[in-house]
Amino acid sequence: xxxxxxxxxxxxxxxxxxxxxxxxxxxxxxxxxxxxxxxxxxxxxxxxxxxxxxxxxxxxxxxxxxxxxxxxxxxxxxxxxxxxxxxxxxxxxxxxxxxxxxx
Amino acid sequence: xxxxxxxxxxxxxxxxxxxxxxxxxxxxxxxxxxxxxxxxxxxxxxxxxxxxxxxxxxxxxxxxxxxxxxxxxxxxxxxxxxxxxxxxxxxxxxxxxxxxxxxxxxxxxxxxxxxxxxxxxxxxxxxxxxxxxxxxxxxxxxxxxxxxxxxxxxxxxxxxxxxxxxxxxxxxxxxxxxxxxxxxxxxxxxxxxxxxxxxxxxxxxxxxxxxxxxxxxxxxxxxxxxxxxxxxxxxxxxxxxxxxxxxxxxxxxxxxxxxxxxxxxxxxxxxxxxxxxxxxxxxxxxxxxxxxxxxxxxxxxxxxxxxxxxxxxxxxxxxxxxxxxxxxxxxxxxxxxxxxxxxxxxxxxxxxxxxxxxxxxxxxxxxxxxxxxxxxxxxxxxxxxxxxxxxxxxxxxxxxxxxxxxxxxxxxxxxxxxxxxxxxxxxxxxxxxxxxxxxxxxxxxxxxxxxxxxxxxxxxxxxxxxxxxxxxxxxxxxxxxxxxxxxxxxxxx
Numbered sequence: 287x288x289x290x291x292x293x294x295x296x297x298x299x300x301x302x303x304x305x306x307x308x309x310x311x312x313x314x315x316x317x318x319x320x321x322x323x324x325x326x327x328x329x330x331x332x333x334x335x336x337x338x339x340x341x342x343x344x345x346x347x348x349x350x351x352x353x354x355x356x357x358x359x360x361x362x363x364x365x366x367x368x369x370x371x372x373x374x375x376x377x378x379x380x381x382x383x384x385x386x387x388x389x
Numbered sequence: 390x391x392x393x394x395x396x397x398x399x400x401x402x403x404x405x406x407x408x409x410x411x412x413x414x415x416x417x418x419x420x421x422x423x424x425x426x427x428x429x430x431x432x433x434x435x436x437x438x439x440x441x442x443x444x445x446x447x448x449x450x451x452x453x454x455x456x457x458x459x460x461x462x463x464x465x466x467x468x469x470x471x472x473x474x475x476x477x478x479x480x481x482x483x484x485x486x487x488x489x490x491x492x493x494x495x496x497x498x499x500x501x502x503x504x505x506x507x508x509x510x511x512x513x514x515x516x517x518x519x520x521x522x523x524x525x526x527x528x529x530x531x532x533x534x535x536x537x538x539x540x541x542x543x544x545x546x547x548x549x550x551x552x553x554x555x556x557x558x559x560x561x562x563x564x565x566x567x568x569x570x571x572x573x574x575x576x577x578x579x580x581x582x583x584x585x586x587x588x589x590x591x592x593x594x595x596x597x598x599x600x601x602x603x604x605x606x607x608x609x610x611x612x613x614x615x616x617x618x619x620x621x622x623x624x625x626x627x628x629x630x631x632x633x634x635x636x637x638x639x640x641x642x643x644x645x646x647x648x649x650x651x652x653x654x655x656x657x658x659x660x661x662x663x664x665x666x667x668x669x670x671x672x673x674x675x676x677x678x679x680x681x682x683x684x685x686x687x688x689x690x691x692x693x694x695x696x697x698x699x700x701x702x703x704x705x706x707x708x709x710x711x712x713x714x715x716x717x718x719x720x721x722x723x724x725x726x727x728x729x730x731x732x733x734x735x736x737x738x739x740x741x742x743x744x745x746x747x748x749x750x751x752x753x754x755x756x757x758x759x760x761x762x763x764x765x766x767x768x769x770x771x772x773x774x775x776x777x778x779x780x781x782x783x784x785x786x787x788x789x790x791x792x793x794x795x796x797x798x799x800x801x802x803x804x805x806x807x808x809x810x811x812x813x814x815x816x817x818x819x820x821x822x823x824x825x826x827x828x829x830x831x832x833x834x835x836x837x838x839x840x841x842x843x844x845x846x847x848x849x850x851x852x853x854x855x856x857x858x859x860x861x862x863x864x865x866x867x868x869x870x871x872x873x874x875x876x877x878x879x880x881x882x
Contacts (some may be wrong), residue, residue, distance in 0.1 A: 325562035332569035341576040365554045384548045385598045387622045
C-alpha cells in the first residue's frame with residue numbers, strides 16, 4: 287500500500303500544535319525547550335515530505351532540513367547553557383520564579 | 390565551482406577578517422596590551438566602514454553570486470554602511486564598560502559575539518534564498534542571547550537572557566513553519582522563483598497562513614506589537630551596551646531584510662495578503678508601544694517601549710511599497726541610530742558612574758550635568774520628531790512615502806501615526822521636564838564621563854543636528870533606490 291503525503295503532514299501538524307501548546311502551558315523550562323524541539327522537528331518533517339512527494343526533482347527541502355537540524359541543535363545548546371546559569375542563581379528552573387522584571 | 394564569486398561578498402569578507410583579528414588579539418596578545426582591544430576594534434570597524442563607503446561609490450551597482458542566492462548592490466552596501474556607523478558608535482560607547490572590573494575576563498567575548506551577529510545581519514540583508522536568510526537570522530539572534538547574559542553577576546541579565554532565547558527559538562520555529570508552507574506551495578526557496586510561482590497561482594488559505602507565520606516570525610525580532618512582550622524585560626535586564634546594540638542595529642537590519650523578503654518574494658500578493666496584515670500590525674505597534682511607554686519609570690524600559698513604537702514607524706516605509714519608501718526607511722534607520730544611541734549613551738554614562746536608571750532620579754540633571762542633560766534633550770526631541778532635528782525629517786519622509794502609495798486606507802493609517810506622534814511627544818517631554826523644569830535638588834551628583842562616552846555623544850549630537858539641517862544623505866539614498874534595478878523591478882511605481 288502506498289502511503290500518501292497526508293499521513294506524514296498530519297503528524298507534523300499535530301507535533302507543531304503540541305509544541306505550541308506545551309510551550310504556553312508548561313512552567314518548567316526544560317519542558318518548554320522540549321516543546322520548542324517538537325516544533326522545530328515538525329518543520330523538518332514538513333520540508334522533507336514536501337520535497338519527497340511534491341518536488342522530487344531537486345533536493346532543496348532536504349538541504350533545508352539538514353541546516354534546520356543544525357540550527358535547532360545550536361539553539362538548544364545555547365538555551366541549556368543559559369538555563370544552567372539561571373539554575374545557579376535561583377536554584378530552580380520554574381519560569382514562575384523569573385518575575386523580577388514586570389510591567 | 391567558480392571561487393571568484395566569493396569576491397562579491399566584499400563586506401562580509403572584510404568583517405570576517407576583522408573578526409579573526411579580534412579573535413587572535415584576544416587569545417594571544419600579552420595581558421598588558423589586552424585593555425586596548427575595545428579601542429582597536431572601534432578603529433578597525435571605522436577602517437572597514439570607510440573602505441565599505443569607497444566600495445559603495447566605486448563598485449559595480451549590482452552583483453549576484455552563488456546562483457542568485459546572494460546579491461549585493463549599491464542600496465545594500467548603503468544599508469550595511471549605515472549599520473556599520475551605528476556599530477562604531479556602540480563600540481566607542483562601550484569602552485568604559487568593557488574595561489570595567491566585571492568584564493575584564495570576558496571582554497573579548499563581547500566583541501566577538503557582536504561581530505558575529507553583525508555578520509549574520511549582513512547575510513540576512515543580502516540573502517535572496519530562504520536557506521541563507523535563515524542562517525543569517527539565526528546567527529544574528531543566537532549570539533545576541535549570549536550577549537544579553539554577559540553580565541554574569543546580575544540576576545536580571547540571566548532573566549533577560551532566558552526570556553530572549555525562548556522567544557527567539559519560538560519565533561524562528563514559527564518562521565520556519567511558514568517557510569515550509571511556502572516551499573510546499575511554490576517548490577523553491579529562491580525569492581525570485583517564489584515570486585514567479587505565486588504570481589501564477591491564485592490566493593489560497595495556505596498562502597495566507599504561510600504569510601502570517603513568516604510575518605510573525607520576523608515580527609518577533611522587530612518587536613512588532615502582538616509579539617513585543619519580550620522587549621521591555623530584555624532591554625532592562627541586558628547590559629546597556631548590549632541594549633543599545635539590540636535596539637538599533639538588530640532592529641534596523643531586520644527591518645531592511647523584511648522589506649527585501651516582502652517585496653522580492655511576496656511582492657505580487659501585496660494588496661491581497663500582506664498589505665492589510667502590516668496595516669493592523671503598524672496600528673497596534675505604534676499605539677500600544679506609545680501607551681505603554683507613558684507609564685514606565687525605568688529609563689531602559691521606557692526606551693524599550695519607545696523603540697517598539699519606532700519600529701511601527703519604520704514599517705510605514707515597507708507598507709508604502711515604492712522606492713521612496715525604501716529610501717525613507719533607510720534614512721529613518723540612519724537617523725534612529727543617532728538619536729537612540731545618544732539617549733542610550735547618556736543612560737549608559739549615568740549608569741556606569743552612579744548606577745541609577747530611574748526617570749525620577751534624572752530630576753535636576755541640567756543643574757549638575759548640563760551637557761548630559763542637553764544630549765538627552767536633543768535625543769528626545771529627535772525621537773519625538775521636533776524640527777529642526779533629524780527625527781522630524783525622517784518622520785516627514787516616511788509619512789510622505791506612505792501617502793504616495795495613494796489609497797484611502799493609507800491616508801487613515803498615516804493620520805493614526807500622526808496622532809501617535811503627538812502622544813509620543815508627551816512622554817518624551819516627561820524626561821526633558823524632569824531634567825530641566827523640576828525644582829527638586831539634583832539627585833545625581835556632578836561627574837565626569839569618560840573620553841569614550843564623550844566621543845560617542847559628540848558624534849551622535851553632531852549627527853542629530855547635521856542630518857536635520859542639511860541632508861544630501863536622503864537625496865542620495867532616494868537617487869540610488871530609484872536606480873537600483875532589483876528594487877525597482879518588483880516595486881509598485
